[in-house]
Amino acid sequence: MPLPPAPRGASQVAAAPSDKVRGFLDENARLVDRELERLLPAPSPEDGGVAASMRHTTLAPGKRLRPVLALAVADLYRTPREKVLPAACALEMVHACSLILDDLPCMDDADTRRGLPSNHRVYGEATAVLAAFALLNLAYGILSGAAAELGDSIRAEAGRRVSLALGTEGMIGGQALDLTTPGAGVDLDRLEKIHSRKTGSLFIASMEVGAILGRAPREERAALASYAKNLGLAYQIVDDLLDATATPEAIGKPVLSDHRGNFVDLAGVEGARRLALELADCAVGHLAILGSRAALLAGFASEMVLGGR
Helix, strand or coil, rough: CCCCCCCCCCCHHHHCEEEEEEEHHHHHHHHHHHHHHHHHHHHHHCCCHHHHHHHHHHHCCCCCCHHHHHHHHHHHHCCCCHHHHHHHHHHHHHHHHHHHHHCCCCCCCCEEEEEEEEHHHHHCCCHHHHHHHHHHHHHHHHHHCHHHHHHHHHHHHHHHHHHHHHCCCHHHHHHHHHHCCCCCHHCCHHHHHHHHHHHHHHHHHHHHHHHHHHHCHHHHHHHHHHHHHHHHHHHHHHHHHHHHCHHHHHHHHCCCCCCCCCCHHHHHHHHHHHHHHHHHHHHHHHHHHHHHHHHHHHHHHCCCCCCCC
């Protein structure tokens, strides 16, 4: 697959211990949950159920990987947490928007998500669509109103980066490719193209938003984006492995639900595992420019692939 290779001759960054990685993920996921609770609108009899629908998917149990990645990157540049946390939560709202739309009958027609009934099964298709767009609208409002001291150009750049992640070269384009790909005709290159957009684009945007708000040097920002591209694809392969080997109760959604082909279909279980490990190693290779500062990010790659999700 045509992914960016790790820099030649770069030494691997030593990963932070698993307990430290899990501790960071758990602590910051709780922080994100509290902030999401604050930022999301409270249900009202006058909103037609839209606010409850927004909260149903956004606050459903999850690891909050995308906002936590943004926070981890901002930490590299000692950016105060209060300047980054709302923007990180905006990324989770964008992700929740994509989940609502992905589950609709006209898309994947899924009955469950994160262990709960999918949004349209609870609130109906019309309200689910309105909730998805309300989340997207709220996310952009939060990004545009990020901490004033960051400056207009920084806020605008963060918003543009999220917009790119969502567009025809990002999540929307990836979903369109997925919907128009027959299962019998899919190959590894097309799968990479689909999921580097559907899954990888928001991983990259999450890393870059953290880097933008942290005013990261351009070379380091590029390295973080390459790390995220490989990590996002590894994450998708792990998702395919869980779909093939886990129970619905374990992963909170139906298994064997991808009828258009996936990495396990093409490479087998062991082949998919090897590919995920190779992608995780490649991701970590891109962090060499950051040295020991990147230990936590290197640990994320190991935890996502070896620990599942």
